[in-house]
Amino acid sequence: MVGLAGPGRRGALALGLATVLVACTSTAKSADGNGVRTDSEPLERRFVALGPLSGAHWLGVVLGTPDSRVPGPTDVRVVGFARLRAGAVASIVGATRRGFRSAKPDQLPSTLVQFMPKKARWVRSESFDRQVTGETYSGMFYFDPGADWVYFDTVNPSVASGAGT
Secondary structure: OOOOOOOHHHHHHHHHHHHHHHHHHOOOOOEOOOOOEOOOHHHHHHOHHHOOEEEEEEEEEEOOOOOOOOOOOOOEEEEEEEEEOOOHHHHHHHOOOOOOEEOOOOOOOHHHHHHOOOOOOOEEOHHHHHHHHOOOOEEEEEEEOOOOEEEEEEEOOOOOOOOOO
16 A cells, blocks of 8 residues: 655655745736835835835846746845834844844846936945845845935745744
8 A cells, every 4th residue: 555645855845946936926916017016014014124115116037947847936136125123223233142234236137227226325244144034045235324225136035934824
């Protein structure tokens, strides 16, 4: 008699990534014709350390080749801008031992260029990146302390435990 086995690690990973894909690339009312989304709730569930967000403009982009014949997990790039509550960036950047340094975001999708804050002075900390991602996915977070903006560029950001799905 053959026993039924669970989905295994690969199946669980594929299911998790499919959930991210649906959550980050659905055709919600909050997306414009270019797929730019303005809802902040999916971001807040993934980037809890940032606190409440507003003014969001972001994309959920499926990575890889669409004509691939190899089945498997799909990676999703979640990239964009959002504003933190007043003073939040100064609090994050001012924390000791994080080593924030001047840095400029690169590889900005062309559909987001119009939403980049003008005159932003970006800083970034690899230590803070690791804190937010929990080292379970890749991600970079750039902050503009003068205007409380964050630019995030992540791949497969997971929902923080306790943040719901």
